[in-house]
Amino acid sequence: MYYRIGVESAKIIPEYVCLSCVNSYKKDTAMDHLDEKACKSAGMAVRDTLDTINGKWKLLILLTLFKGGKRRFRELSKEINISPRVLSRELQELEMNKLVSRTVSDTRPVTIEYNITPYCQTLGPVLRAMKEWGEQHRVEILGKKSV
Structure with missing residues (x-):
């Protein structure tokens, strides 16, 4: 699907x-x-x-996973400050688009980890370009660099 x-x-x-x-x-x-x-x-x-x-959250989720690698659901929720319900929906959409992989470990309690896929790594240059443009835009509009 x-x-x-x-x-x-x-x-x-x-x-x-x-x-x-x-x-x-x-x-x-x-x-x-x-x-x-x-x-x-x-x-x-x-x-x-x-x-x-x-959307408001997909890029933040992807950037968090790019930066820090594998994350558990609760770790992502706390780090991004996103409700579990919204995070669940966003992760499902990212998984359907093959940008995020979901790994279920057979432990007690069950552990679920999320990570970017090799296909998602092709977004790296796009995200870097967005970051660079955002920095230039901030200077253009506000006249100062971000910290």
């Missing part, structure tokens, strides 16, 4: 978003467009990415 992506943010990102247009955008100049099919495909890829990591 896989999470249906591309539905939630369809209203946010129009189908006509063209990444080549975004990359080559300059004020007061005409933008070169890809053919319509390629434009829609590029927009769909961005929507899929946003739908997969969208």
Whole structure:
């Protein structure tokens, strides 16, 4: 069973978003467009990415697992300060999208650990780019670096 992506943010990102247009955008100049099919495909890829990591908690969960490795459910809940109900839902969605693995140990009591998958590691450059852009944005808007 896989999470249906591309539905939630369809209203946010129009189908006509063209990444080549975004990359080559300059004020007061005409933008070169890809053919319509390629434009829609590029927009769909961005929507899929946003739908997969969208929400208040998913990025925090992923960053915590990237930074510290395996975590038990309760450890994640306390470290991120998220309710167990919300954490459970977010972890299920991340697991359906193959970003998080769930390991159940046959111990007393049962131990469940979560970790990022090898596939999730491909998000590393995206997360680093988001961090760098966020730092630049903070300087641009507030005029100061984050601590």
